[in-house]
Amino acid sequence: MPGSASNRPVRRRAFVLGTAAAAGSAALAGPLARTASAAAFGYSDDGTNYVVDTGAGLVFKVNKSNGDLTSLVYKGTEYQGYGGMNSHVESGLGASTVTIRQSGTTILISVTHGTLKHYYAARSGENNIYLWTHRADTSVASSRYIVRVKKGLFLNDEPDSYTYTNSTVEASDVFAKSDGQTRSKHYSKLRVMDYSHIGWSANGVGLWMVRSNHEKAAGGPFYRSLLRHQSADGGGLYEILHYAQNQTENERFGLQGPYVIAFTDGGAPSSSLFPGTLTTSWADSLGISGYVGASGRGRVAGVGITGRNTAHPYTVALANPAAQYWGSARSSDGYFSIGGVLPGTYTLTVFKNELGVYTTSVTVTAGGTTTLNSIAVPSTNDPSNASAIWRINDWTGTPAGFKNADLMTYAHPSDVRAAAWTGNVVIGSGSETSAFPCYLWKDVNSGLLVYFKLTAAQAAAAHTLRIGVTTAYANGRPQIAVNSWTSAIPSPPTQPSTRSLTNGSYRGNNHTFTYSVPATAWLTDTGQYNVLKIDVVSGSGAAGYLSAGTSIDAIDLLA
Structure with missing residues (x-):
């Protein structure tokens, strides 16, 4: 029966479950074109896990009792797991209610643990897993999602790579190599606004974490947080839901995502997955807790900014206790546009590089654009x-x-x-x-x-x-x-x-x-x-x- 679970153990990827995939590429409403035949798109039940085949080379498993991602097989190779640990929210949620449902070309796995809800979504013909995490309060610990990657697949010597044979410099997470160079999982180099994805590429395979828009994260556009690590034991890719290190803001609650685990043939993930570009109209009717589609969001646009020092980049940011957003001001005239904003009143800050030089208040409405006249930064503010x-x-x-x-x-x-x-x-x-x-x-x-x-x-x-x-x-x-x-x-x-x-x-x-x-x-x-x-x-x-x-x-x- 299409979309139903089978009690038989899964021994092959050629599932017969799922019907909409057979309708052809015209049925796809996701951001990516079909990369392979989607004839095998569907899910099954091996007794312990829900097993999803995207029909494009990726098969993944989610544990039915705790919501852990227990397997990531891409083109026949297992990528998930090190040290006997799975990929999951925080360090694993424990006993949870896990359900699965297919809606046309989308499969959604829902995980409920107390007040926290977590979601995995797969689209027919895509080698991507879309994830959302809804944290309502502090009753459930949730500061990250970590994809644990098997050792030996993406070895490197980047600043965020280390081996435990290196000498420890500080707090058991900063290490020194024999040549005196230091390594740590904290050393990403990047501010949030500087990256759209993080991961590795080797031997014709790229494994990436594409970040969400961070509207419910904290710290603003210049914040730096843990992104990945790599050691002799394996690697980790992170979507940080709230990072307490050097944090300047209170934690925000609500739905974070989608963020995306994406496999490629070695190159970077498609820009159609990037925050600010990704559209998810296909998720509008899935019932994801806290989800607000495009029609429920607004935009802020400014015709320009005067009084700038053109030797420096300018960023415009919006923030209130519930959400945060930002966008770059055009170097020629300071024009900016920030879309996908939840309705509400925000403090708008103009930054010269990372120095706030102007603030005002703006109100955003669903489906509307708040247009601002040219902002004049007083000379005394710089x-x-x-x-x-x-x-x-x-x-x-x-x-x-x-x-x-x-x-x-x-x-x-x-x-x-x-x-x-x-x-x-x-x-x-x-x-x-x-x-x-x-x-x-x-x-x-x-x-x-x-x-x-x-x-x-x-x-x-x-x-x-x-x-x-x-x-x-x-x-x-x-x-x-x-x-x-x-x-x-x-x-x-x-x-x-x-x-x-x-x-x-x-x-x-x-x-x-x-x-x-x-x-x-x-x-x-x-x-x-x-x-x-x-x-x-x-x-x-x-x-x-x-x-x-x-x-x-x-x-x-x-x-």
Whole structure:
């Protein structure tokens, strides 16, 4: 009977279940064209698992008692599993109610565990598994979906790859190779907005996790989280539903997805699966909890943004307690369009690189487009526009340009490739930014010195010194001294409480410390260098690179 379960063990992929596939390619409403004959599309029951054949080379199994993905066979090769573990939400849900249903060219497996609902969907003729996870509250732990991949299939030596024979550098998840290079599952290099998929390709097979739009995730477009890992024991691909590391926002609840496990013949997955491109009208009637189709969503569009510094990219983001979205502003005029937005009122933020320079409120309605007139960013909103006697780095909300900044998104500070974290800076040398370390720690390089000269007129007046930071660990914050004058210890701003500087992320809450330096602090001899000393202060933190620290955005002395 089409769509029904069979009690016979599955011994072959040529299932006779499913009828709509036989109607031909015209029946397909999914994002991908048919890649192979779908004559075998359907599902069966082997007693322990529901077994789904997509009819295009992929056969997968889902355990009927706990919702684990127990098998991923692509073109005859098993890819799922390592260490006796399956692929699943979190580390496995345990006893769950698992059901299966076929609707035309779609098969949907539904998993219910308490208040959490998880879904697997297969489309006839596609080598993809579409997944959704609905978390209603904190009663069920759910922070990720992990695809566990057998060892030896995609070995590599990327920053997020490691072997357990390497020496442990930190917290049992950062390792050092014999050559001094560091590796960790945290070292993805990528912000959320920088990637659409993550995975591996080898021997004519690509296995990918295509991320969802992250509307119910947290942290915004610049957030960095765990994406994959690879070790001698096997690999993991992740869709992070909520990542607590260096998190700047509260957790959002509701339906996340679809995210997609996609097999290819070695190349990247089709762009039709990517967030912002993927359409799922075929899922509108499946009864997925919390699902909102395209007709129930709206759009925000802006005709342009003036007052931009065109040397930098601009991003526009929407956020409220229920959802988040973002889009890039066009470099020529700042035009932006953000679609697929759930109805509601949002805070709209314009970012110069990663530095917020403008905010307003917008309301989105289902089926409507909220059109904004040209946004004018006030010049005073960009700290780079302030007149300065000297400035180290541009204000971008990132440590980009400072010493070791790029390396720190995929390596530990102790990595052999890192330049010395110590060393002083001379204004006027031409190497002020590249010589200044991107991070400062209490135990590592506190007490950094900046040398600069002032004219007689400049030395006769008080000035404001600003230090911008992007995050901090253990309440690390800068206290300054200029010659014989010392500032008060500033109060710590709100920052994430977890590791950050050592696991590939500088993204926290941007904050500017300001110091009013009196005229009496300056040297009156214009031929001598004034000396700015920057110390990191805090009563907490551990030692070394886990001592109190902070990430630097820019430093300037205002005119």
